[in-house]
Amino acid sequence: xxxxxxxxxxxxxxxxxxxxxxxNYEDICVVNLDLLTYAGNLDNLSQxxxxxxxxxxxxxxxxxxxxxxxxxxxAFDTVVNFAAESxxxxxxxxxxxxxxxxILGTQTLLDVAKRHWKLDPxxxxxxxxxxxxxxxxxxxxxxxxxxxxxxxxxxxxxxAPNSPYSASKASADFVVRAYNKTYGMPVNITRCSNNxxxxxxxxxxxxxxxxxxxxxxxxxxxxxxxxxxDWLYVEDHCAAIATVLExxxxxxxxxxxxxxEKANIDIVKLIINSTGKSEDLIVHVKDRPGHDxxxxxxxxxxxxxxxxxxxxxxxTGMASTIEWYLSHxxxxxxxVSGAYMSYYEKMYANNKL
Ligand code: NAD
Ligand code: TYD
Numbered sequence: 001x002x003x004x005x006x007x008x009x010x011x012x013x014x015x016x017x018x019x020x021x022x023x024n025y026e027d028i029c030v031v032n033l034d035l036l037t038y039a040g041n042l043d044n045l046s047q048x049x050x051x052x053x054x055x056x057x058x059x060x061x062x063x064x065x066x067x068x069x070x071x072x073x074x075a076f077d078t079v080v081n082f083a084a085e086s087x088x089x090x091x092x093x094x095x096x097x098x099x100x101x102x103i104l105g106t107q108t109l110l111d112v113a114k115r116h117w118k119l120d121p122x123x124x125x126x127x128x129x130x131x132x133x134x135x136x137x138x139x140x141x142x143x144x145x146x147x148x149x150x151x152x153x154x155x156x157x158x159x160a161p162n163s164p165y166s167a168s169k170a171s172a173d174f175v176v177r178a179y180n181k182t183y184g185m186p187v188n189i190t191r192c193s194n195n196x197x198x199x200x201x202x203x204x205x206x207x208x209x210x211x212x213x214x215x216x217x218x219x220x221x222x223x224x225x226x227x228x229x230d231w232l233y234v235e236d237h238c239a240a241i242a243t244v245l246e247x248x249x250x251x252x253x254x255x256x257x258x259x260x261e262k263a264n265i266d267i268v269k270l271i272i273n274s275t276g277k278s279e280d281l282i283v284h285v286k287d288r289p290g291h292d293x294x295x296x297x298x299x300x301x302x303x304x305x306x307x308x309x310x311x312x313x314x315x316t317g318m319a320s321t322i323e324w325y326l327s328h329x330x331x332x333x334x335x336v337s338g339a340y341m342s343y344y345e346k347m348y349a350n351n352k353l
Contacts, residue, residue, distance in 0.1 A: 008061075143170040222287045257298070
């Protein structure tokens with residue numbers, strides 16, 4: 001891994017991953033290709049923007065000419081695809097862009113990488129690729145659908161996505177799989193659980209609740225709040241991706257989870273207690289249509305086969321996350337003073353119980 005294309009690097013996990021790479025690998029060239037949608041924020045990368053190992057290109061992963069140009073210029077040996085429309089609620093109101101970016105964008109990246117990495121791109125029967133190249137697709141546990149009270153997702157759990165977002169991610173996973181099976185493309189797919197940590201856009205549960213607590217706003221809990229997510233500290237996720245890039249067996253899928261199953265309502269109460277607010281702020285609102293009840297990741301494969309393990313407990317991860325948002329009020333202020341407000345008002349206006 002030397003010349004690496006990180007897509008969606010101005011978003012939450014992608015920016016954390018770029019920080020992780022620049023901190024842990026000296027001899028590396030990182031190119032961040034990001035369209036800067038509402039979720040892309042170059043402030044997330046302000047500390048590294050002058051690092052000579054880092055380059056930014058504004059653009060769409062679905063723009064073949066641009067992706068070609070970047071491959072010609074930087075001769076990537078590694079692609080990590082974070083770029084996506086990532087919010088379930090937005091996918092319910094506006095699914096089209098999820099299919100375009102998440103499926104067709106992924107296929108464009110795969111196709112350009114194949115052309116540059118295949119030893120003889122014109123020989124349709126050849127499976128030979130250059131040494132040391134890899135495409136990694138960052139997927140999600142949501143492709144497996146929802147669990148009942150028991151059980152966990154393993155890598156062999158059948159895909160059964162329930163939202164337009166997870167359907168688009170599952171479709172992308174199938175395209176990645178097809179590039180491996182049909183062309184012999186060196187790929188890995190990682191499927192992680194819900195991430196939390198610095199730089200997360202406040203449309204997602206944890207930063208939204210922290211921001212609302214700090215500004216004394218109501219805390220909109222969907223339905224009974226007993227839905228369960230399996231939380232993963234973003235830095236642990238970044239370390240897991242680096243591990244899969246280095247040691248992952250080509251063609252394999254790896255689940256990444258932090259062994260932290262929590263009900264939403266308990267997270268909201270933890271944030272209330274940590275910020276010294278009152279539970280009176282909690283408002284139960286209408287549930288999300290098609291809301292998945294429970295996710296839980298079995299991470300046995302990556303822990304036993306590749307030797308990765310999460311370093312943060314939920315308690316330490318949440319303490320440093322809340323501390324980060326408390327000490328980065330300006331970062332949040334810039335986001336919530338823009339188009340965010342009209343999103344928030346529209347999203348939460350009509351779901352009162
Ligand atoms: P995010 O929404 O914070 O960031 C997405 C980034 O992609 C943004 O910077 C955006 O500008 C960029 N982008 C969107 N469309 C683009 C396009 N067409 N071309 C180039 N860039 C584009 O998302 P995130 O939370 O950082 O998630 C990153 C990846 O991880 C996604 O693929 C998501 O499906 C997956 N994932 C996220 C979580 C989570 O908890 N956040 C959990 C599981 C999987
Ligand atoms: P979210 O952060 O959107 O992630 P995902 O839907 O991908 O799991 O939501 C996490 C959980 O929190 C999910 O069960 C929905 C719930 N939720 C609320 O109860 N209220 C909110 O305002 C939001 C954004 C989420």
